[in-house]
Amino acid sequence: MTARDHTTNLLLQAAGGDRRAADQLMPLVYDELVRLAQQLMQMERAGHTLQATALVNEAYLKLVDQGRAD
Secondary structure (H helix, E strand, O other), X not given: OOHXXXXXXXXXXXXXXXXXXXXXXXXXHHHXXXXXXXXXXXXXXXXXXXXXXXXXXXXXXXXXXXXXXX
């Protein structure tokens, strides 16, 4: 099974209410987003202050309604 298949299976299980799958899914997705952000940040000008993890965290805050998400 590929990493993509594994992630997709976890997503489907989490959507079906499987809390353990959600707990496994979140670190996988977060780590991949940080990795992608790090790659993109390498193309930015030298001396910028934004970090990849801050970029991912900010994106999460914009995507999720904090009043409704647990």
